[in-house]
Amino acid sequence: MAGTALWAGWKARRSVCAARPRMPRSRVAWEAAPGHDGRQPEVAVGGTGSPGPEQEGVAVTVIDTDELARRNAGFADGGSFAGLKLMPSGSLTVIGCVDPRVDPSDVLGLKLGEAAVIRNVGGRVTPETLGTLEMLSKVVQARAGGPRPGDVHYAVLHHTDCGITDLAAFPELLADYFEVPAGDLDAKAVTDPVAAVRVDVEILKQKLPAGVFVSGLVYDAATGLIDVVVPPARVEA
Ligand SMILES: [Zn+2]
Secondary structure, eight states, X not given: OHHHHHHXXXXXXXXXXXXXXXOOXXXXXXXXXXXXXXXXXXXXXSTTOOEEEEETTEEEEOXXXXXXXXXXXXXXXXXXXXXXXXXXXXXXXXXXXXXXXXOHHHHTTOOTXXXXXEEXXXXXXXXXXXHHHHHHHHHHHHHHSSSOSSOOEEEEEEETTOGGGGGGGOHHHHHHHHTSOGGGGGGGOTXXXXXXXXXXXXXXXXXXXXXXXXXXXXXXXXXXXXEEEEEEEEOOO
C-alpha cells in the first residue's frame, strides 16, 4: 500500500525525532536523503489518509493535501486569524525543536499571533538561528520604525528524548550545524537538554540587545511539563 512504500523510505532516512512522522513532501528533503532512488514517494489519498504500518507501537497515518485543506477550512471558519498583526502580541520569541511532540503552540498554550517561533533540530541557538533573529529584528524595525517598546522575551525550549542526542554519533554533522570544530562539540552538550539550554541562553545573552529577557525551558516528553531551567533574566548592557 502507499503508506507502506512511504514509510519504508522514511525509515531509510533515519528519522531524527522518533515520533509519529509527517509525510516528507519536500522534494529537497527527499532528494537529500541517503539512498534516495530518485522516485517521489507514493501518497495515499482519501479524507483522513490511509493507515500504515507501525513504528514503536504508533500507528502511522499519511496526511494528504485534501485532508490539510479540510482542516484549513475549519481553521478559516473559526476566524481566529482575523485582525492579527505581524508583531507577536505576547512579545515572545520561542526557539524550539522540530520534534512533532514539542510544538510550542501546544505545549506552552500559545495562541495564534502571540509568539514568533523558530524551530530547528534540538531547538539550538546556532549561527543560523542568530542570523534568523537578526533578520527578524530588521522586520521589526521596518514595521515599527525601531525596536519594539516594552519587554521582549526570548525563550529557548529544549526537551527530553530529543533526536539530536542520536546525532552525537555524527560529530562532523554537528560541527557543521554549530559551526565549531568537532573537537569543541562537548561544549554544546547535545546529549543533555538541561545543560544545552543553559549553553544556548548564554549565547543569546551575549548576542541579543540589552534590555530583552532570555529564559531556558526543558520540556519533559513523558510528563508533558516544562522545567524552567533558566528563569527569565534581562540581558545586561
Ligand atoms: Zn528534539
